[in-house]
Amino acid sequence: MPPRRNPTRRQRRFGVELRKIRESAGLNAQQLSRALGIDPTQVSQMESGKVGVSPERVRSLAAACKCLNDPLVDALADMAQERSKGWWEEYRGSIPDGFLENAELEKHSIELLIWVTTHIPGPCQILRYTLEVFGRLIPALPRHEIDARTAFRAQRRNDLRRDRKPITAFIYESALLTRFGGDRVLKEQLEALLEDSELPWMTIRVVPFATETFPGAVENLTYAVGPVPALDTVELESSRGSILFDAVSELEAYRAIFNRTERAALGEKESRDLIHKTAREL
Known part of the structure; x- marks a missing residue:
């Protein structure tokens, strides 16, 4: 699926929270990409809200970053499942x-x-x-x-x-x-x-x-x-x-x-x- 051209504010916020988790672990995008087995550009697209992320990928990312904030990880996994557009669109x-x-x-x-x-x-x-x-x-x-x-x-x-x-x-x-x-x-x-x-x-x-x-x-x-x-x-x-x-x-x-x-x-x-x-x- 091609990257989103104009991610919504919520999609951008989701990416920002992923970036915060990575940075709190002291990892750069290259290091995280190796830990997840993905291309570094995909990390950038995830953190800018330009691509969707599965709940499983959220949990893998959290584990790679040794994030122990389970309520936050659960909330982000729930956000990752959102696919339908709101009435405001x-x-x-x-x-x-x-x-x-x-x-x-x-x-x-x-x-x-x-x-x-x-x-x-x-x-x-x-x-x-x-x-x-x-x-x-x-x-x-x-x-x-x-x-x-x-x-x-x-x-x-x-x-x-x-x-x-x-x-x-x-x-x-x-x-x-x-x-x-x-x-x-x-x-x-x-x-x-x-x-x-x-x-x-x-x-x-x-x-x-x-x-x-x-x-x-x-x-x-x-x-x-x-x-x-x-x-x-x-x-x-x-x-x-x-x-x-x-x-x-x-x-x-x-x-x-x-x-x-x-x-x-x-x-x-x-x-x-x-x-x-x-x-x-x-």
Whole structure:
């Protein structure tokens, strides 16, 4: 099978983890290729995500590198078995690739932690609210692009709900007041958010203005929990698109940010009371 021309972000991450295992053993690509009985170029293609790897090859590689992290090896072997394309592939070419990578990241996570300061979290957005969020970009997007992004976000939302993906969303109080689409749209959005807060797999907590100090990052964040900590990923939302982090030091820093945010946030009942009060006053 010819090498992949454009491996997905998940396929590249899989290759990066194989490279980390090799490097932690102090082996170069030539040495590993000899241990596995393969061509050195194949090692390079594996580590760049350009070729598929069987679960058996993953375990052989781990054994050659004397990797004793069994949970990580098992998780990588599971990743190696993934062959089917995700629903997001039907949007390729009509919206930026970063959107597709976010959906892929969410699908394969076991839990999502979200921190937002500017708008209601994507998994909780109603259609009209989403249209207004994408409609305020400068320069303005063509209508067909707004519609494509809105439809894609709606499908991401539905996919997470179908999977009952555990989600904890920390929302800075300012996001409850920002009027994307005006008072009526915001009121509908807050009422929908209240309904979401009652779902058994969804936790909504508000960080109020009155908190002692600003607890989180300035940017909107998503912490995607992987099957093992080494496969966690952080998505940072910026005006130029998403930035993804998976280095050990970065993951530790963002875990600390979310721990601090959790301590500053209102409880679930108090958060519902504040959301209800804000909606009532619109």
